[in-house]
Amino acid sequence: MNARANALAERPREYLTFRLGEEEYGIDILKVQEIRGYEQPTRIANAPSFIKGVVNLRGVIVPIVDMRLKFGLGSAEYNDFTVVIILNLGARVVGMVVDSVSDVMELSPDQIRDTPEIDSVVDSSYITGLGTLNDRMLILIAIEKLMGTAEMALA
């Protein structure tokens, strides 16, 4: 690794953290377009259960993915606190239902640990690492990569 790339990697990055059940996740803040309250989407027939349907986001039709269903976490209850993180992934805009959004955190590379080999619903190749902040553990997800996979059935 050359010095320049090293310096870039050393720079702390900001993550938006959200809760799915008991777990806390973090995604690159730059991928987040906005955060909205949950509204009932229009169901799409014959789509996987974690695709809740589509909503109207200021004239644009946006699919809504429920991450709790996708990861098999939490009770997938929809109440006033349920939020949708609208992700702007360059080519497409996707909404992601989570239990709640915690905060935006800055993590420097030395706060990020490697992911151990584990058996989980989430393919560990989409987990970029585990962030530690005091006694909290953040599961950092490469969200663009995850949303682009065939199993998400978004494209």
Place this chain on the structure above:
Amino acid sequence: MSDTHTSESSGDVFDLSQFHGVFYEEAGENLANMETLLLETDESNADDESLNAIFRCAHSIKGGAATFGFQDVADLTHVMETLLDRLRRRELAITSAMIDTLLESGDVLKHLLASRQSGTDPGIDCTELVARIGALAHGTVAAPVAVPATETPVVAAASVVAAPTAPGERVLEIAIGPLDQPKFAENVVELFSEIPGLGTIEPTDDGQPDASQTRHFRVVSTVTDSDLLDLFSFHVSREQVSIRELGAGPAPALAPTAAHDADPTFGLFDDLPTPVAIEVHAPEALVVAAAKAELPRSADRSAPASANLESSTIRVPTEKVDQLINLVGEMVITQAMLAQTGRGLDAVVHQAMATALTDLERNTRLLQEAVMAIRMIPMTAVFNRFPRMLRDLSGRLGKKLELHTIGEDTELDKGLIEKITDPLTHLVRNSADHGIEMPADRIAAGKPEHGTVTLAAAHQGGSIVIEVRDDGRGLNRGKLLAKARERGLSVSDSMTDTEVYGLIFAPGFSTAAEVTDVSGRGVGMDVVKRNITSLGGSVEIDSVEGQGMRVSVRLPLTLAIMDGMSVGVADETYIVPLASVVESIHMTASDVKSVGGTGRVVEVRNEYLPLMRLDELFDVPRSVEHSGGIMIVVEAEGGRIALLVDDLIGQHQVVVKNLEANYRKVPGVSGATILGDGRVALILDVSWLVRRVRH
């Protein structure tokens, strides 16, 4: 009489004035263009390209002006065009006087157009200018400087002019001769009559030259003698012409010098061995000075009005327009929500609110219409490519082809224009290739050697109809049916002509080369049909064997808006494109018959249609079992099915949104739209539903 009246008023329906704006805009651009080009022209070395371009500018203004009946503009551009035509053909060399005159004409045109546009009287008489350009065009130097010199005899003669004439008009007797060929004089007469506003000319010698081969004419005109001489000298030499005021005594000749020196017997009398030479050769410097003096004056005159003529077009990226459409769409929804909330309020207490909401509704609708209109562009964009294509084709095929276009100004959504180009190209090529016969065959069939392909576009209700017509050999019903049987398609002799002609759209029909022998049609017609259907349009064929055929393509005006019928299934709402709805019928469970256990049909007007339950197809969750409902008969790709839904909600225009942009193609769904409450409703893909049931 009443008949005449009716036909007149029906003629009024085609009100050309709606196109005036476009004409003014184009004419303004053309004038500006012409001016730039004229200014760049180097008279010692003018290049063909710019001369041609200047000619085209004048030509297109003339064309438009003539169409709209702007006679003064058309007359002026006509003479300009004559001059420019000779210039570009190198029959005349361009001089700075010509450039000045043309520039001046441009200013006058601007003024005339601006007056037309603002509906005021232009207050200029172009007769003199027209005559001057005419003179230039006919190869002589314009000599506006001669005007003051000739005015004296006019005044002197005025009192003795016998015939009633308009102010400024003079009655002249003109002798032309001796002539080697009498037809030169006829040429002069022709030329004189060609220039509008010049006056009248009639022979006084019964068309026969006298003993010295001289012809005599009586002319009523307002222009100066020198201008007349300039004009006549195109066909005859100046020396052969003599002019005198009728009744004003013999030959008071015209140019200053001649007027003083002329012997009264000169000019008119045939026995003179050498007719008087009338020298009107104005010094070049003087001509230019006069032209220059003229120029600022007309520029001043047109200055306030020409501001109106400034180009009012701007180029905007499509994305910006689409963004605008999206935002307006959102606004429509917000407005609908507000209106819904407003209905719950007490109208007495909240009267001001109610009024504001009504205003908002109207303004929103107008705004939406205005924004949608931005995307509309004229069909010219498509039609323009065909003249060249036909020209190439006629060379390749050895046929004589002519193209007629009608309704190029018909507007269509930009997105559709792009998508319709290929199918139309295909249809035109088909017509040229297979429809039009070889010249020899055409003559043998008693038709003109030239085959004509006509492209016509017109608005009909909420659709645009584009027709591709040819006067070729047409379709043969018998051969089509035979071919269809050979291909194993189910056909019968009782099929209607439309159904038989529709066979050429069948996929099996298209690819085989021998189809050409049968019908002369078919290559890729199924693709054409599919493309048009996918745009929400339809194609129809009409033909008379031996006379030609007509393919009519009907398309919605825009892809962005569609007439839809919203239907409810349990708690969900779906949109059925209204274009594919045949009828809707109340139904009870007993109407449904089962076939082979799972298949269900329903009898509609003596026909059993396959029934598709939307709730089953889309797996709609139901809390309570629903019986009965409404059956919507839909038609697509030539097949009909019945769709079972719970209820009809209403009909409205929906803004079509694309699902694929952020999600993916969903089977059975062609797109989505946003309902009045902000929710998304899916639009059914009727073609897909029909295909699914029938195959």
